[in-house]
Amino acid sequence: MVELIKHGVYLLNGKEIRDEYTGMTPDEARENTITYGILRAHDVDGAKGKKMRIRFDAMMSHDITYVGIIQTARASGLEEFPLPYAMTNCHNSLCAVGGTINEDDHVFGLSAAKKYGGIYVPANQAVIHQYAREMMVKCGNMILGSDSHTRYGSLGNMGVGEGGGELVKQLLRNTWDINAPEVVLVWLEGKPKKGVGPHDVAISLVKATFESGVVKNKVLEFAGPGVKELPIDFRNGIDIMTTETTCLSSIWVTDDEVKHHYDIHERPNDYRELQPGHVAYYDMMIRIDLSQQEAMIALPFHPSNAVTIHELQADPVGILTRIEEDAKKRFGTKVDVHLVDKVVDGKVHADQGIIAGCSGGTYDNLAEAGAILKGKSIGNDYFTASAYPQSTPVSMAVTREGITADLMEAGVVMKPAFCGPCFGAGDVPSNNGLSIRHTTRNFPNREGSKPGQGQLALVALMDARSIAATAANGGVITAATDVAYENTHKPYQYDDKIYKCRVYNGFGKARPETELRYGPNIKDWPTMYPMAENMLVELAAVIHDPVTTTDELIPSGETSSYRSNPLKLSEFALSRRVPEYVGLSKAIQQQDLDRRAGNVSANVAEALKAVGANAENTSFGSCVFANRPGDGSAREQAASCQKVLGGDANICYEYATKRYRSNCINWGIVPFTIAPETTFDFQPGDKVFIPGIREAILEGKEEIDAQVITANGVQPIHLFFQNLTATERQILVDGCLMNYYKNLK
Missing domain, CATH: 3.30.499.10 (Aconitase, domain 3)
Structure with a gap:
């Protein structure tokens, strides 16, 4: 039913698939995909390069994420929302833990929409992505959301799910920086049988792609004769699940079915036809025969x-x-x-x-x-x-x-x-x-x-x-x-x-005199320190699972009531996977505070002596080792809680998603990786000393020699920190995104 074709293909006139084509190179023909047409139109550099700096047309957040985003942006100098920003209340709306805590967040959200010119969707009016489908999408546009399932490609609008730091950058007129992505043609054929639904197709697609990571950080572009056989809700149902393939985003060809969506939503001018050019190149292809799909x-x-x-x-x-x-x-x-x-x-x-x-x-x-x-x-x-x-x-x-x-x-x-x-x-x-x-x-x-x-x-x-x-x-x-x-x-x-009755639409009508309404559970971020010359980290958690999800890094569910309180929320970090992590991290953090006050603990002094370093120019923080962390949600709290507890770095073989890695960077956590052949047997309590890390990051280096301090002595290890932009490097050195923006003033 799902066939993976792991080599490049050309699509001619939207109909004919060829393995080879002599009239145009892959790089030239990739520019004719729908994907590149949209991305290039949103790249502020306007060049056809290997790097892209994207500005979005609109943004979406829900009530687990928007308070932290606004608090971070406010601390960084926010004055007014520069683009339509819709805040829905669909995650914390029924959670009763903490009395009025959740409703305090909602009141804060409405006051922020008034102050900065935002769109506020009250509780139980819509889930975040349906509101976007109904009111925010436009063909050829791009939407950034602080939720991993930000996917509107079936409606001709590229959606990207990222952590809150990336939304803060857009609010402060910065950019989303990516490598020019590969594009995967998802070719649909046939017609689903009765009783087969969108989740059946989506689950089959995820089954075929997730484990191998074959589409990781690529864009899925849907086309083929089978598209016309799918109603819009069916397409939306497949599209929303592309997140689970670990792809970067998605986009579909548009047709009369999509036009009908915009017509019945009274936004006909937001529709336009999207088709690949006469010769388009795709880096691989997935063929799906809808007629063979089973429940x-x-x-x-x-x-x-x-x-x-x-x-x-x-x-x-x-x-x-x-x-x-x-x-x-x-x-x-x-x-x-x-x-x-x-x-x-x-x-x-x-x-x-x-x-x-x-x-x-x-x-x-x-x-x-x-x-x-x-x-x-x-x-x-x-x-x-x-x-x-x-x-x-x-x-x-x-x-x-x-x-x-x-x-x-x-x-x-x-x-x-x-x-x-x-x-x-x-x-x-x-x-x-x-x-x-x-x-x-x-x-x-x-x-x-x-x-x-x-x-x-x-x-x-x-x-x-x-x-x-x-x-x-x-x-x-x-x-x-x-x-x-x-x-x-x-x-x-x-x-x-009902939307006309209940939704507050204040875009372009900011009222700066409005006072933000704070509840007792809405707290500012604690002090975060800039990077020292050298870094010493202690492993507070070592996880050998093949993949570590963001739900394990910071649980969902009952923690929702504390999303606006960084200190309280951090108490839940890794609580369902490594319950001792919080206590260990706090102990490490206190030792660094003592070091800053001139009182170096025996634990730190012994480690520094082993590598010939001194406490004055060496920070001490916690670190998490995992094989492949960050699969799942875009929630930035998976990284911010580590930072609140004194986290300075993560070490892994690879990051499961770009969004989790971005969250780490925006919260000043260095995203180290090690080579696949590295077989170091990390244990909780091991320490890693990284000399000259600040200088290495500022000079644009991408790897560094470090030392692992164990009960059995000191051993060398080689760490990588590749594919960092100049801005990301400065964010890491400054200690977090908020510090970066403060230093720009």
């Missing part, structure tokens, strides 16, 4: 861990046993996983079904689910089901069309627009409960999981259609392709009256 299930603990539902039905014990064994490898004896118990009479029984968020709560998904469940019942046993329309316009449409009634009569609980089920702040499963979800992720340490406390939620991703088929079968996992149903619901009718 899929992505099993714990990653969207790429996928099989067809029919494969699961054929070997449930074998497949679920492998998941149990994986859990034991990840968590040891901390949790006792019983997935095989879900197999009763040869059939797998789920405990919960959820359709929600930017990927699941679309009108078409809910209409299909309603058609499958019409006149049926989910039963009165352990299985439960909830559905979250992704915006109030979608909620009104499914209500007026009777879809809500069909779902509710079957026993599905209808809830307001909210992202919580995706990250553990809503519909958290019971311990050992198997939840099937049309949401974006099923990582470990997510959806309420607390392995350190013996709590583990087991989440599998499925399309809304198969979730509905399962619900109609009392929780027995069922492929929607195996059930008979007829969807007679009318096409989506958009109505934006």
Whole structure:
């Protein structure tokens, strides 16, 4: 169904694919992709070089990220939002921890929208990406979002998810700096069979690409005859999940279906046709035959861990046993996983079904689910089901069309627009409960999981259609392709009256006299020090997992209430993966504060003596070693919490995503890497001394010799810090992005 073609191809006239073409070089023809047409138009340098400095047309944030972004920008000299910036309230809206803490953030957001000229979308009006689809996208534009699933390519608008520091740069009229990316042609053929939905295609795409990293930091460009067979919600559902391939962004050809989207949203002038040029070059190709797509299930603990539902039905014990064994490898004896118990009479029984968020709560998904469940019942046993329309316009449409009634009569609980089920702040499963979800992720340490406390939620991703088929079968996992149903619901009718009533649109109308409204939990960033001449770091966490997610670096869910309080939030850093990390980091940080006051601890003095260094020009901070950290969310707190606790560096083989690496840089954490052949057996408590690091970074060097100090002596190690821009180097030396901007004044 998904074929990877790992060599370059030419696309002629948008129809003919060739391995070779003599009339144009790859570099010349790559400029004719839709991707490069958009990127070059947003590159402030205006040259066809290997580096790009991008300015975006609009930005998006939600209520886990916008307070920190505005606080950072304010400390850096922000006076007015220079571009449309929409702040939605879809992550913290239902989390009750901390009393009024969440609502304090919302009030702060509205006051900031008034003061600086922003767009404020109140709680439960829309999830971030649906509001962007309805109100912010334009063909040929680019949107930057502080959420990893910022993807609007199916609507002709390139979306990029980054950490808050990159949004701060845009607010201060700086740029997003990248290497000119490779482009991957995703060629769609055929037409999906009845019962197959967008999550089935997306899961298959992620399965084919994630583990090998074959599309990492590349742009996926969708084209081919199969595109016209997909309604816009179907395209959106595939597009939003491209994040899980680790690609940089995505873009699709546009057609009458996309034009219809802009027409019904009363923005016809924002549509334009996007097609590759007559000769376009792509660095590789992915061919997807939609007609061969089967109903899929992505099993714990990653969207790429996928099989067809029919494969699961054929070997449930074998497949679920492998998941149990994986859990034991990840968590040891901390949790006792019983997935095989879900197999009763040869059939797998789920405990919960959820359709929600930017990927699941679309009108078409809910209409299909309603058609499958019409006149049926989910039963009165352990299985439960909830559905979250992704915006109030979608909620009104499914209500007026009777879809809500069909779902509710079957026993599905209808809830307001909210992202919580995706990250553990809503519909958290019971311990050992198997939840099937049309949401974006099923990582470990997510959806309420607390392995350190013996709590583990087991989440599998499925399309809304198969979730509905399962619900109609009392929780027995069922492929929607195996059930008979007829969807007679009318096409989506958009109505934006609620937005006109409730959304504050202040772009271009800044009111600088407005006072920001602070709650007691909204705190400024603590002091962060510039880089010293030499660096000494102690490993406060050593993680040997193949991939470390941002949910492990800073948990989601119950931590949401403290996102605006750097000190309180940092208490959760690595709490579900390395519980001792916070205490160790604090102890290291205190020793550096003592050093600055002239009181060098025996721990630091002994290490410095071992390498012949002195305390006056050598900082002491904490460090995390992981094989491949940063997969998942764009939330900058995965890095800022390390910095708040005195983190100076990370060491790894590679960073799972650009956005996490960017977050580290913007918070003054040096993103060191080591060569693949390096086999050093790091242990917690080991120290790494990096002499002359400040000078090396300022001089543009990309590697340095360092020394590892262990209980057995001192050993050499070679560290890399490659592909840093001049600005990024200065940010690191200054200690963080805020310090950088302060020093520019």
